[in-house]
Amino acid sequence: MHTPTAPAPSPGFGLGLRTAHYHEILAAPHPIDWFEILSENYMVPGGKPLAMLDSIRQDYPMVMHGVSMSIGTPEGPDDSYLRDLKKLMQRVQPLWVSDHLCWTGVHGRNMHDLLPLPYTEETVRQVAGNIRRVQDYLERPLVLENVSSYLSFNSDSMQEWEFVAAVAEESDSLILLDVNNIYVSSFNHGFDPLAYLEGIPQGRVQQIHLAGHSHHGTHIIDTHDHAVADPVWQLYAAALRRFGQVASMIERDDHIPPLPELVAELGVARGIAAGVLAEQQAQRTEAYA
Template identity: 75%
Template sequence: MSTPLMTSISSHRIASPGFGLGLRTDHYHAILSEKPDLDWFEILSENYMVAGGKPLAMLDAIRADYPMVMHGVSMSIGSANGPDLAYLQALKKLIARVEPLWISDHICWTGVHGKNMHDLFPLPYNEETIAIVVNNIRRVQDVLERPLVLENVSSYLSYSSDSMTEWEFVKTIAEESDSLILLDVNNVYVSSVNHGFDPMDYIRGIPIDRVQQIHLAGHHDHGDYIIDTHDREVADPVWDLYAKTIARFGSVATMIERDDHIPPLNDLLSELQIARDIAARTMKASQKSAA
């Protein structure tokens, strides 16, 4: 028998634990030996959905010192057939081991007919898609017995069947499924350039009480379009948008993603300090203006 979901997931949004980084194999030993000043780590769930070995041993050692959140890339919440039950059961087993603050994935589809194509494909922004996604989220939350936090993806195309903006799509999904949002500020900026909208329209269109986490990352600017690459530093326009995001949403758990050309841990810690400083200045200015 399935377990009933809590009445309002959004009312159980976790207070910000501060600033974190994605846990990457390149940094395992530095983390264990240096105990860096970090508030939490985000793990890629699929990297640890294994029977044993070094990844799980490292994970157990590091999570003894730091809170964790889990971030997946294979749930395919937008698939017409819904997420795979075997995948969800394996994910639930990892949840029991890690005891994460929250679990996240992406508002997208990643494959068809049981084949994962290892990419995050955007969805049509319309009522039919919303109905599919909302139903899938409810099923997943029922299986996991935990709320889902779902991330906006960067996009490079639009569908002729779109009938609303992306931010209206994300907002409606969160509210109808009673899930939470991982707001990727870099993805908002990337998509704003690729599709020609004002990124602040997106930020203003997302409900404040739904945002659990923020992602920051680097991208490759090709001039008239941008590719989300996660292989370089956060760009200045994204830092500017982050400041405006914090001004709207207040204190939100923030982390930097780096998935390629991974630098030494101290370099990422220095970059994360920029986020800390921006958030502190923005919050101080907001408090001063409210006084």
């Protein structure tokens, strides 16, 4: 009987590794439990990026996060991409490997965007098959992130969270729950973000992403160039109440501030997690009193 894949133990609270912080990270210890690297930045034969990565990973665990696997493409991920990814994985020995539940192009042409999929049973079967092939090749579970979206397909026959859950269960993969993306899409499409959380299986969430966005009044764009917004922090607390103390990290891809500012923002995540844990412990104590 097959035992479903379970998330690895949480390593705590991390940040996205960015070139602007390389030297500061190496100069002194920081209250950062782990770093997430963008896989494609290091899928190179050599040079400074790999040298810096090798130095930093001596002191910090790493997670690999890709943006170009295109797991939702009908023909599946490109073989040469997977070979380069596995080579990097063998070098880095990451805690886990993640990418996005989306497609990024067709016929070998990368559009450099994370494009949503139609939420249908047919897509679930197709994507799950692609995931199983990748997992067999990498010899480890794949962790896939929900993307933000700004349109929907007329063919959709299920809600996004039903689709994410179905893909994870069908492929026996894990979920990178991007709380900011849930908030962005809930505003753009008018659904309840708490319903989204309730629809995600508790035993499938490996990691949580936190990030900032740009609010344009009628719509929100997932830009990763601002601090985490208050409604996203509130949704993060709700996610921790449902999924437990999940590995959490902050992404910043533009207008990157000094490292101490991001470490302080990471401290907010730690504080929220500690508050939720204390709240749950108090509830258990009261229940047994």
